[in-house]
Amino acid sequence: MPLSDTREISLEELQLAARNHGLPLEALRWPVTPAGLHYLLIHYDVPVVDAASWRLELGGLVEQPLSLSLDDLRARPHAEHAVTLECAGNGRARLTPRPVSQPWLHEAVGTAVWGGTPLAGLLEEAGLEPDAVEVLFTGLDRGVEGGEEQAYQRSLGLHDALMPDVLLAWEMNGEPLPPQHGAPLRLVVPGWYGMTSVKWLASVEAIGEPFRGYQMTAAYRYRDDEDEEGEPVTRIHPRALMAPPGIPDFFTRARTVPLGPVQLDGRAWSGLAPVVAVEVSTDGETWDGAQLERDVGGRWSWCRWTFGWDPPGPGDYVLRCRARDEDGNVQPDDPPWNLGGYAVNGVQRVPVSVR
DSSP states (O other): OOEESSSOOOHHHHHHHHHSBOOOGGGGGSSSOOTTTSOBOOSSOOOOOOTTTOOEEEEESBSSOEEEOHHHHHTSOOEEEEEEEEOTTTTGGGSSSEESSSOOOSOOEEEEEEEEEEHHHHHHHHOBOTTOOEEEEEEEEEEEETTEEEEEEEEEEHHHHTOTTOEEEEEETTEEOOGGGTTTOEEEOTTBOGGGSOSSEEEEEEESSOOOOHHHHTSSEEOSSTTOOOEEOOBOOOEEEEOOOSEEOTTTOOEEEOSSOEEEEEEEEOSSSOEEEEEEESSSSOOEEOEEEOOSOSTTSOEEEEEEEOOSSSEEEEEEEEEEETTOOBOOSSOOOOTTOOSOOOOEEEEEEEO
């Protein structure tokens, strides 16, 4: 991935930013993100799919291959899960040098209630053969990346693919999937960064060796230079975000807050383990615990946090928040740099002017 030593955004990055969008941070106040506000990353083009003639092909190392229409899938057991999805590149625009790619700041996240059928049930119905080791997911979107023409493809090891909460989803917040979110069918893998949840699914294939496609071996790996093999990007690292208080300046988004008690609030999540604490700093030195509220429910969705702040007087302040999960993973002030700008979960800083 190319790098930039300047803060300037190229026309190519601007083009990506116009196609994709993040969550307006004030929308953190919604427990479930409206579909039009949920973050969006489209690698190639949105394919135009005729849902009436579309079929999902499930094959490979299975005893009974399946070819399923959307109605066939709807006849299978139905499940719903509230899942927070976050782009693996969320935060990369703040790195120096900056990876030249989709220039996310903090906003590449959203929580939806996804409805569909568990993947495990279909794999059991098809009957996995003993030598299957991974499940390969292929989308209908095609493009060129790293000089290679390809369909978007990702794989999961059997242990992860058979987790009961992994869904083949055709609903988002109780409505049919919008085209940009993968209609007619997408994969939803709770707890993993969003690149894993392949959209516009065309096929599911059980395979006998690890998949070596571009999105697994060239993209989405933690490494410091192109010559490293690196480690794969998998589960979401802990993060807390604040819904900026007060009112914004149109251009800079700088916040103005009236003097007096202020309730700070936001969301926190982790795909590694449940979030158990959020701390807030208003003075740049000390951290105080916030109140947590699980207002969405379920292991895989974010939780709300609130914190009462009474500014000592007018002036300029920098507000910060950080999350800690059950396994002791804590957001760093400044995360380690990596070539792709993945899992950049540094502490959010929100400058405010109290008047």
